[in-house]
Amino acid sequence: MPLGVSPATEGRPDRSRRAARVSIHSAALALALAATAVILGGCSTLLAVRGQQERADENAIISGSVAADYELHGPLVVGIVARGESGFYLVDHFVAEKPGPWIFAIAPGTYWLAAFEDVNGDGRYDDEPALRSDPEKPIALAAGQRVQGIDLRIPLAGRFVRSSFALSDLQARDPADQQRVSIFALSAAGKVTTLDDPRFNREIAAKGMWKFYDFLLETRPGIYFLEAYDPKKIPVLFVHGIGGTPQEFRSLIDALDHERFQPWVFYYPSGARLDGLATLLTQLFVRLHVQYRFDRAAVVAHSMGGLVTREFLLQDYEISGSEVVRTYVTISSPLGGMVSAGQGVETSPIVVRSWYGLAPGSPFLDGLFYKDPAAKTQRRRLPAHMAYHMLFGFLGGGLSGSSDGIVALSSQLRPEAQEEARSERGFDENHTSILRSPAVANRLNEILAAMR
Numbered sequence: 001m002p003l004g005v006s007p008a009t010e011g012r013p014d015r016s017r018r019a020a021r022v023s024i025h026s027a028a029l030a031l032a033l034a035a036t037a038v039i040l041g042g043c044s045t046l047l048a049v050r051g052q053q054e055r056a057d058e059n060a061i062i063s064g065s066v067a068a069d070y071e072l073h074g075p076l077v078v079g080i081v082a083r084g085e086s087g088f089y090l091v092d093h094f095v096a097e098k099p100g101p102w103i104f105a106i107a108p109g110t111y112w113l114a115a116f117e118d119v120n121g122d123g124r125y126d127d128e129p130a131l132r133s134d135p136e137k138p139i140a141l142a143a144g145q146r147v148q149g150i151d152l153r154i155p156l157a158g159r160f161v162r163s164s165f166a167l168s169d170l171q172a173r174d175p176a177d178q179q180r181v182s183i184f185a186l187s188a189a190g191k192v193t194t195l196d197d198p199r200f201n202r203e204i205a206a207k208g209m210w211k212f213y214d215f216l217l218e219t220r221p222g223i224y225f226l227e228a229y230d231p232k233k234i235p236v237l238f239v240h241g242i243g244g245t246p247q248e249f250r251s252l253i254d255a256l257d258h259e260r261f262q263p264w265v266f267y268y269p270s271g272a273r274l275d276g277l278a279t280l281l282t283q284l285f286v287r288l289h290v291q292y293r294f295d296r297a298a299v300v301a302h303s304m305g306g307l308v309t310r311e312f313l314l315q316d317y318e319i320s321g322s323e324v325v326r327t328y329v330t331i332s333s334p335l336g337g338m339v340s341a342g343q344g345v346e347t348s349p350i351v352v353r354s355w356y357g358l359a360p361g362s363p364f365l366d367g368l369f370y371k372d373p374a375a376k377t378q379r380r381r382l383p384a385h386m387a388y389h390m391l392f393g394f395l396g397g398g399l400s401g402s403s404d405g406i407v408a409l410s411s412q413l414r415p416e417a418q419e420e421a422r423s424e425r426g427f428d429e430n431h432t433s434i435l436r437s438p439a440v441a442n443r444l445n446e447i448l449a450a451m452r
Contacts, residue, residue: 049350052213056272056353059105059183060141064150066115067099068129074119075290077167078102078152080182081112081133088112088133090170092182095287097320102152103279105183108143115152116160121290127163129154183276188222189284190291195226195247200267205245209352212269221268223284226253233262234296234451239281241303241333242270242354248302248435255441261298261448270304274357274364278311285316289324298327298448302435303407306333307357310368314380323385327451329444331391332404332431334358336411337365360411369416382420389447390417390424393434406431423447 066076078094091111094102095118116130131154141147198204199219208215215221223237224246236256238249246265253263266284268277301309309328316322337360344355357364366373371380382388392412393404402409418424429437 049210049352052211052271053350053353055213058108058143060108060143060145060147061103061105062111062139062141062147062150063101063103064148064152065099065101066096066152066154068117068154068156070129070156072099072117074117074121074128076154077116077118077125079114079167079170080104080106081114082109083112090167092185093167094184094283095290097286097290097322100319105276106141107182108141108145110138110140112138113150113152114160115154117154118290121293123291124166125160125162125164127159129156130158130160131155132158132160183216183280184283186216186220187280187284188220188224189287190223190225190229191220192225192228195250195253195265197224200245200247202245202247205240205270206243208269209243209271209354212271212353215269219267219269221280222266223281223288224265224267226263226265227258229292230262231292231294233258233260234298235264235294236261236298236300236448237264237266237285239266239299239301239305239309240270241301241305242358244270244303244305248432249300251436251438252300252441252444255438255445257445257448266305268308271352271354273353274304274307275311277308277354278315281308281312282315282319285312286320289322295324296451297325298329298451299325300329300331300444301333302331303333303431304354304358306330306335307365307368310335310382311364313382313386314368317383323383325386327447328382328386328388329391329447330389330417331440332393332407332412332434333390334407334411335368335414335417336360336408337362338407338411369414379416387422387447387450388417388420390421391434391440391443392424392426393429393431394426395428395430404429404431404434 066078076096076099078096080091081088082091091106092104094104096102112133112135114131114133116125117128119128120126131152139147204215204219208219238246238253240246240248246267249265256263266281268280299309299313313325313328338358339360341355341358342360345351345359356362359365363373366376367380369380370376371378390413392409394409395403395405413424425443427434427437427440434440
């Protein structure tokens, strides 16, 4: 066992209670069992999952960078525009806090690009420098096509024809035009709800693993607020794992100091590719930061959510230099991957996309810790301003337990992650009961109370 591990023993359940709490849902999280379920589900299950993936693969990806020919004072907004029955309309937009990359995942079709500097950061266009769409230069995107390297430069003297408008004013009004599909446009950013929201039900969360495209269309992934935004409170973003739902954080959220903190949750289809989920989370977080200008935030992630959030935090810092997230906590995260995911990739007749990232030694997984994941010579680290804390689970009445029933200790305690951690604490809990543990809630509150 590596040095610096401080196991917690307070509030430990007795052996029989602990065994009873290894729930059916927890067992379902074992990816080897998940792969077996696909195989045993027969042709209908295989065809359903494969059909979902084929629909997702039809989306085109268009990306590039945005900058300006002058000194910037506000965030940049890139818009992707289509022509419909009533003329041009905005399909989706991407917000960048500083010059840098942008990306859209969108249905095949013909589009145009535009951009402007949101000088006052109000999310509106108010006669600010802009790069107008060129009607003579459309971009035709075929199913599954990848178009990269489109560089957009905003001229100081450039302006849109309309001198003032909100982005919502440009959305499609005709039903036929609203059939365009864009991942960002399908997602929520700051919608207020409660943990009892029906979309957070276990059955819908499971659909996000096996039928992630239906989840995107019907459920709306995104960052949800559990109370109205309050500028006096620090956001704490909770991120679930594979097959998970924000409801799993109920105990930890109930135990928060609600006078100082406001809970947010990221809800996403957990069968999608992890790099794509991290990009989605990054964009939604940037949009909220530009809108509300909060100066501090914390992120708490369980299980696979620790992989998604680590990539998000690295992206956010590397692209925008943001130092907003001051505290980061992973709980029972498979930082070293899951052998069962690798087995699923190799043997299952249909592979859930998130398994690729979960497989030990995958480019995504090692890329969370190395700039050159194949050679592993250049470390990729969390920024120094961020206080990182690892909470992990084990079974067996002591550290002799080799896992939490789902994730091996060796994976939860990946050495590269330990190097970056300000603290590490173990709990005699299984993979899901750790989120209901009073001792874990107490430890999380201690960590959050120390936020600067």
